[in-house]
Amino acid sequence: MQDPVFNLIDAEKQRQSEGLELIPSENYVSKAVLTAMGSILTNKYSEGYPSFEGTPGWQEDKIATEILENYRYYGGQENIDRIERLCIDRACRLFHADHANVQPHSGANANEAVYFAWCDPGDKILAMSLPAGGHLTHGSPVTRSAKIYDFISYGVTPDGDIDYADLEEKALKEQPKILLVGYSAFMKIPDFARIAALKEKLPHTLFMADMAHVAGLIAGGVHPNPLDFGFHVVTTTTHKTLRGPRGGLILSKGNVASPLKKPEKTLENIPILIDRAVFPGTQGGPLEHIIAAKAVAFGEALQPNFQDYSAKIVSNAKILASELLKRGFALQGGGTENHLILVDIKASFDIDGKIYEKALDKVGLTLNANALPSDQSGAFRPSGVRLGTPAITTRGLSEPEMVKLAEWMEKVARLCQKAGSEDKLDNFTSDLEKIHLEVQTLARKFPIPGV
Numbered sequence: 234m235q236d237p238v239f240n241l242i243d244a245e246k247q248r249q250s251e252g253l254e255l256i257p258s259e260n261y262v263s264k265a266v267l268t269a270m271g272s273i274l275t276n277k278y279s280e281g282y283p284s285f286e287g288t289p290g291w292q293e294d295k296i297a298t299e300i301l302e303n304y305r306y307y308g309g310q311e312n313i314d315r316i317e318r319l320c321i322d323r324a325c326r327l328f329h330a331d332h333a334n335v336q337p338h339s340g341a342n343a344n345e346a347v348y349f350a351w352c353d354p355g356d357k358i359l360a361m362s363l364p365a366g367g368h369l370t371h372g373s374p375v376t377r378s379a380k381i382y383d384f385i386s387y388g389v390t391p392d393g394d395i396d397y398a399d400l401e402e403k404a405l406k407e408q409p410k411i412l413l414v415g416y417s418a419f420m421k422i423p424d425f426a427r428i429a430a431l432k433e434k435l436p437h438t439l440f441m442a443d444m445a446h447v448a449g450l451i452a453g454g455v456h457p458n459p460l461d462f463g464f465h466v467v468t469t470t471t472h473k474t475l476r477g478p479r480g481g482l483i484l485s486k487g488n489v490a491s492p493l494k495k496p497e498k499t500l501e502n503i504p505i506l507i508d509r510a511v512f513p514g515t516q517g518g519p520l521e522h523i524i525a526a527k528a529v530a531f532g533e534a535l536q537p538n539f540q541d542y543s544a545k546i547v548s549n550a551k552i553l554a555s556e557l558l559k560r561g562f563a564l565q566g567g568g569t570e571n572h573l574i575l576v577d578i579k580a581s582f583d584i585d586g587k588i589y590e591k592a593l594d595k596v597g598l599t600l601n602a603n604a605l606p607s608d609q610s611g612a613f614r615p616s617g618v619r620l621g622t623p624a625i626t627t628r629g630l631s632e633p634e635m636v637k638l639a640e641w642m643e644k645v646a647r648l649c650q651k652a653g654s655e656d657k658l659d660n661f662t663s664d665l666e667k668i669h670l671e672v673q674t675l676a677r678k679f680p681i682p683g684v
């Protein structure tokens with residue numbers, strides 16, 4: 234008998250194939266990425282790092298000769314070292330970094346490692362608040378880092394942009410050890426130049442960006458790169474717009490040297506401080522099968538067609554946003570400049586985000602309920618929903634399908650309005666089922682990659 238785990242994987246394959254994924258932090262990886270992830274590299278322990286000799290400018294065609302030594306705690310690293318170096322090199326090329334640490338198991342681990350690398354307990358970190366669109370790891374009181382460091386937050390303006398006056402005032406007053414720009418629900422392009430201009434007045438502050446959501450757009454050249462504006466460190470996940478395996482990545486500018494040396498805490502030494510903070514500071518053995526898959530995904534993102542992909546993500550999001558606006562949806566910030574759309578579903582149809590999420594699930598459209606910056610309704614019954622276009626763009630959906638999506642979304646919103654509560658949605662099962670069949674028919678025309 235087949236282990237039921239595999240039956241469930243098959244069921245999930247079917248769910249992904251027959252539905253449309255609108256969660257903005259999800260994507261579909263290629264067959265090559267899946268293959269690397271599922272490889273025998275998972276068998277290997279390789280605590281430590283490959284040699285950094287030759288960085289930057291290390292060439293892929295010299296793989297066979299460039300690994301001179303390593304800083305590993307286990308033998309048998311000759312292949313692993315080359316894979317990790319390849320991954321580091323591709324990440325640096327993709328994002329114009331001097332150094333990449335490709336070992337963080339997730340975006341949360343990457344952020345935690347940067348805080349640990351640069352701050353002492355009690356140090357101040359200035360970041361966007363969670364209600365404004367920041368991430369949990371940027372200071373939410375439920376996290377471990379919020380118990381260690383002193384987080385101060387800035388917000389957004391009513392039109393959905395960063396409240397730069399608030400940010401500047403708090404930065405100058407508090408002189409934080411880290412000034413962090415990053416978010417999970419923010420639809421504008423940050424003014425990195427304006428924020429980096431504060432460096433003159435904050436010489437001891439680490440300027441950090443968490444580009445988890447927009448990494449693929451940066452890689453594709455349709456979004457500015459904070460490292461090009463003088464930010465010291467950029468963290469990211471590798472599985473959202475970047476379309477790699479689930480994981481984290483830390484990029485930085487500065488001295489790249491042996492992680493065995495205990496460096497002084499200077500901004501120039503950030504790469505070494507970060508390496509030591511990831512391992513042994515906050516993690517154990519790296520996941521080399523995931524690092525190989527990151528290398529494959531970065532290789533894909535370095536191809537010219539990834540620029541077309543990322544441009545298409547943004548154009549699809551803009552079309553979808555304007556189609557939603559036409560149908561009476563109120564959008565935070567009035568629309569989008571990236572891949573994300575945040576709908577005030579309460580203001581649009583007088584329903585809450587959770588009932589709408591549940592109803593859309595029933596028709597095969599997946600998104601998530603999300604609080605709005607000024608939400609009074611609490612995290613479990615928020616007034617908004619968040620959606621985005623990275624995954625559907627991977628499948629090849631474009632303008633006509635964006636129109637169709639907006640039509641379905643309006644129909645479902647009106648059914649929720651009529652139902653009034655989640656338990657009464659059952660009265661509209663046949664209407665929902667009709668839409669579900671239409672969604673399935675369209676989804677089957679755009680197969681997911683990798684299966």
Ligand SMILES: Cc1ncc(COP(=O)(O)O)c(C=O)c1O
Nearest residue numbers: 339340341368416417443445470
């Ligand atoms: C901006 C940002 N940072 C960090 C993370 C955390 O990433 P992970 O879920 O891989 O820990 C996320 C995930 O949604 C995110 O949006």
